[in-house]
Amino acid sequence: MAHDTHTHDEGHGHEHHGNFWTTYIFSEDHKVIAKQFLITGMAWALLGGILSVIFRLQLGFPDANLSWLKPILGGWLTAEGKIDPEFYLALVTMHGTIMVFFVLTAGLSGTFSNFLIPLQVGARDMASGFMNMLSYWFFFISSCFMFTSLFISTGPAAGGWVIYPPLSALPQAISGSGLGMTLWLISMALFIVSSLLGSINYITTVINLRTVGMSFSKLPLTIWAFFLTAIIGILSFPVLFAAALLLIFDRSFGTSFYLSDIYIGGEALPNQGGSPILFQHLFWFLGHPEVYIVLLPALGITSEIIATNSRKPIFGYKAMVGSILFIAILSFVVWAHHMFVTGMNPFLGSIFTLLTLIIAVPSAVKIFNYVTTIWRGNLRFTPGMLFSLGLVSFFLTGGITGIFLGNSAVDIQLHDTYFVVAHFHLVMGSASFFGMLAGIYHWFPKMFGRMMNEKLGSIHFWITFIGVYMVFFPMHYIGIAGFPRRYYTWTNFETFSGFADLNFVVSVAAIVTLGAQFIFLFNFFYSMFRGRIASANPWQSNTLEWTTPRNPGHGNWPGEIPTVYRWPYDYSKPGAKEDFIPQNIPFSETPESNLPHENELIKLEGVEGNAIVVEEKKH
Amino acid sequence: MSTDNTVDLKIVEEPKRPLAMHPKKFGMWLFMASVMMLFMALTSAYIVRQAEGNWVYFELPSLFYTTSVIIILSSISMQWSYNAAKKDNTSYSKIMLLITSLLGFGFLIGQFFGWKQLVTGNIYLVGNPSGSFLYIITGLHGLHIVSAIVFLLIMLNAVYTGKVDSKNMTKMEMCTTYWHFLGGLWLYLFIFLLLYR
Ligand code: HEM
Ligand SMILES: [Cu+2]
Numbered sequence: 001m002a003h004d005t006h007t008h009d010e011g012h013g014h015e016h017h018g019n020f021w022t023t024y025i026f027s028e029d030h031k032v033i034a035k036q037f038l039i040t041g042m043a044w045a046l047l048g049g050i051l052s053v054i055f056r057l058q059l060g061f062p063d064a065n066l067s068w069l070k071p072i073l074g075g076w077l078t079a080e081g082k083i084d085p086e087f088y089l090a091l092v093t094m095h096g097t098i099m100v101f102f103v104l105t106a107g108l109s110g111t112f113s114n115f116l117i118p119l120q121v122g123a124r125d126m127a128s129g130f131m132n133m134l135s136y137w138f139f140f141i142s143s144c145f146m147f148t149s150l151f152i153s154t155g156p157a158a159g160g161w162v163i164y165p166p167l168s169a170l171p172q173a174i175s176g177s178g179l180g181m182t183l184w185l186i187s188m189a190l191f192i193v194s195s196l197l198g199s200i201n202y203i204t205t206v207i208n209l210r211t212v213g214m215s216f217s218k219l220p221l222t223i224w225a226f227f228l229t230a231i232i233g234i235l236s237f238p239v240l241f242a243a244a245l246l247l248i249f250d251r252s253f254g255t256s257f258y259l260s261d262i263y264i265g266g267e268a269l270p271n272q273g274g275s276p277i278l279f280q281h282l283f284w285f286l287g288h289p290e291v292y293i294v295l296l297p298a299l300g301i302t303s304e305i306i307a308t309n310s311r312k313p314i315f316g317y318k319a320m321v322g323s324i325l326f327i328a329i330l331s332f333v334v335w336a337h338h339m340f341v342t343g344m345n346p347f348l349g350s351i352f353t354l355l356t357l358i359i360a361v362p363s364a365v366k367i368f369n370y371v372t373t374i375w376r377g378n379l380r381f382t383p384g385m386l387f388s389l390g391l392v393s394f395f396l397t398g399g400i401t402g403i404f405l406g407n408s409a410v411d412i413q414l415h416d417t418y419f420v421v422a423h424f425h426l427v428m429g430s431a432s433f434f435g436m437l438a439g440i441y442h443w444f445p446k447m448f449g450r451m452m453n454e455k456l457g458s459i460h461f462w463i464t465f466i467g468v469y470m471v472f473f474p475m476h477y478i479g480i481a482g483f484p485r486r487y488y489t490w491t492n493f494e495t496f497s498g499f500a501d502l503n504f505v506v507s508v509a510a511i512v513t514l515g516a517q518f519i520f521l522f523n524f525f526y527s528m529f530r531g532r533i534a535s536a537n538p539w540q541s542n543t544l545e546w547t548t549p550r551n552p553g554h555g556n557w558p559g560e561i562p563t564v565y566r567w568p569y570d571y572s573k574p575g576a577k578e579d580f581i582p583q584n585i586p587f588s589e590t591p592e593s594n595l596p597h598e599n600e601l602i603k604l605e606g607v608e609g610n611a612i613v614v615e616e617k618k619h
Numbered sequence: 620m621s622t623d624n625t626v627d628l629k630i631v632e633e634p635k636r637p638l639a640m641h642p643k644k645f646g647m648w649l650f651m652a653s654v655m656m657l658f659m660a661l662t663s664a665y666i667v668r669q670a671e672g673n674w675v676y677f678e679l680p681s682l683f684y685t686t687s688v689i690i691i692l693s694s695i696s697m698q699w700s701y702n703a704a705k706k707d708n709t710s711y712s713k714i715m716l717l718i719t720s721l722l723g724f725g726f727l728i729g730q731f732f733g734w735k736q737l738v739t740g741n742i743y744l745v746g747n748p749s750g751s752f753l754y755i756i757t758g759l760h761g762l763h764i765v766s767a768i769v770f771l772l773i774m775l776n777a778v779y780t781g782k783v784d785s786k787n788m789t790k791m792e793m794c795t796t797y798w799h800f801l802g803g804l805w806l807y808l809f810i811f812l813l814l815y816r
Contacts, residue, residue: 196650200649207645208645235656239659242657242664243660256745256751257664257751272673275671278668285660
């Protein structure tokens with residue numbers, strides 16, 4: 001029992017009587033840290049969105065005079081009021097980096113893993129509140145570095161979010177590869193530390209701090225998703241660290257890991273013997289798992305919200321867990337599908353094609369299970385539910401194009417065109433973003449004790465949903481036509497002039513979609529202070545977080561941590577009085593709806609209850 | 620309710636935590652997993668890069684054999700210190716911990732002079748990637764050893780101030796695990812470098 005005492009009394013009721021600084025700034029409470037991640041993530045999302053609209057202006061209105069943006073962009077505009085070509089690359093790079101890492105990794109996992117893991121597994125807090133706080137502050141400092149790099153005179157990193165050398169290694173190649181790239185690397189190193197601290201905490205908490213009765217087979221799917229995401233993070237981020245470390249040495253100490261036979265301005269560089277392909281291997285060994293780090297939490301959130309709002313048990317719980325696990329494993333063996341055109345052995349290409357296409361199977365299982373959960377459900381179209389359904393839609397449309405890209409022969413045509421951009425923005429960008437929004441709408445009542453406005457939520461959803469398709473669907477056609485991504489302008493190429501209209505539509509849709517996010521921001525901040533007061537369990541949901549009071553304090557439950565008797569998806573159980581039975585309701589209280597094997601379990605409950613009392617007396 | 624009844628039924632439903640480990644110790648293992656991945660990445664990169672040719676062959680410094688022996692010895696003394704602390708034999712534990720720290724320092728110094736041997740053999744950080752890899756891999760391992768020595772010194776302080784005894788072994792156990800891990804990691808790296816030159 002020794003270990004139990006130990007894990008339990010951490011935070012046992014000792015109320016935090018902190019001042020402003022310890023309560024809101026350097027808090028070790030997982031709920032406050034989650035909100036810190038959320039707010040920082042939202043700020044980044046807004047900035048990332050604005051950057052994308054600026055470069056969409058260039059693509060959608062190639063002849064426009066943008067000198068009205070002079071107050072913001074200053075020297076980044078040319079004399080004719082055009083965006084400077086190098087600045088365009090910097091915008092694309094920063095947009096990608098911010099969205100992938102700062103919003104959809106830190107903002108998403110940081111918010112929801114922190115908020116939900118202790119609440120849903122029944123723990124007072126994370127395994128180490130201090131490490132959790134450090135995790136946020138490393139993220140914050142990392143953010144500061146990245147943010148600073150936007151304002152330096154040589155501009156931020158401009159080699160793409162994948163920072164391929166030699167472009168990223170040589171300041172002579174592009175001005176963004178100077179100080180901007182150095183700041184990028186420092187920022188990402190700090191980011192990796194933050195992510196590892198967070199992940200270690202998430203895994204430890206899920207494994208060691210579950211409440212009595214919360215076996216792995218009773219974990220909500222959210223927790224399964226966060227748990228496996230953290231494991232992927234622990235295994236893949238160190239590899240990015242290695243890649244970045246070697247790049248740092250190439251940039252600052254004259255080594256040649258990635259550089260060989262390079263001439264700049266007719267002059268040969270001294271570096272010999274390096275291989276830029278090596279960087280791609282290292283990067284994508286992180287990079288592909290990273291896309292699942294971004295997506296899996298969103299899928300977990302969706303599972304929870306769809307089951308709750310369909311008033312039906314999730315279809316195929318075990319299959320859902322199995323497919324997340326299978327995706328997590330496969331995500332480590334498909335990285336070379338990003339490198340089909342690097343001159344790899346075609347046989348190797350076929351192997352990676354095969355492995356890549358296998359991922360479609362667990363992905364399809366998940367979509368199938370979402371649809372069967374919704375099927376004939378008692379649907380409630382809350383904003384959270386709408387965004388979850390949106391996620392399923394994007395996951396499907398974006399995933400299908402993945403199957404095309406996964407074929408090495410087809411990818412030779414499509415690689416680095418807008419087709420790829422369309423693919424990953426639907427399947428990763430928009431799907432995860434919708435997962436995050438769904439999560440915010442759904443757990444807002446537990447975070448802030450108030451409800452968000454549903455009408456504004458629906459308006460936000462419909463504009464964003466249609467907007468996203470208007471932005472990314474046309475990109476498939478542009479891409480199939482061969483239009484390369486990351487090109488500053490296409491008007492010099494006669495072939496592509498026919499796409500001016502399409503690009504115009506895309507840009508307008510992008511602006512409207514960004515505009516719709518302000519509805520959300522208003523709703524968010526207004527509801528925080530003026531929203532309708534929420535009840536403790538406004539969605540009639542089963543998981544443990546809804547058994548806490550309206551505003552859970554430090555330690556989450558004022559009294560005992562509830563014991564768990566059943567899985568989290570007992571919605572609309574035949575015979576039951578209500579259409580939901582929370583996880584902490586023993587079977588002995590629901591004789592009318594128990595299945596035969598559940599009646600067997602009643603005998604155990606009394607014993608468990610007593611066992612706990614005995615334990616309590618001991619300490 | 621009789622106790623045997625409890626025991627009986629627990630076998631059926633087992634409401635307890637299946638993997639009950641101390642959270643901090645568990646976190647330590649996760650940390651070591653990520654350190655392992657870092658070195659796996661570097662050694663894999665090494666193999667990939669080597670397969671592409673233009674690879675300068677190098678001799679490993681003879682000192683690396685000595686440091687390998689040192690680190691094995693330090694693992695043994697660490698384990699002795701741990702065992703002694705567990706038996707509340709504090710004075711013996713102290714001495715062994717001190718010896719471990721000294722051996723740790725010795726290892727670092729040995730590695731440093733190993734680098735000097737490399738330089739005399741015309742292998743530099745800047746140059747063909749084979750040499751660069753050698754320096755980065757050994758250097759990064761050395762940095763981890765530095766962190767472990769800091770941990771050792773903290774433990775040394777804890778033992779001296781009587782904060783470690785048979786009932787307070789968590790940190791001591793973590794320190795021991797980490798030290799063994801870094802020793803094992805070095806042996807892996809050393810054999811790897813011997814095999815793939
Ligand atoms: C059915 C499953 C999927 C398959 C077969 C697949 C396949 C591919 C392939 C082959 C590429 C490389 C295209 C190229 O650069 O030429 C690619 C790019 C990409 N995929 Fe997927 N994908 C799938 C699902 C996903 C998911 C679920 C995500 C994210 C959550 C995702 C995110 C990305 C990203 C971010 C890129 C582009 C990275 C870049 O070059 O900047 N994919 N996908
Ligand atoms: Cu991929």
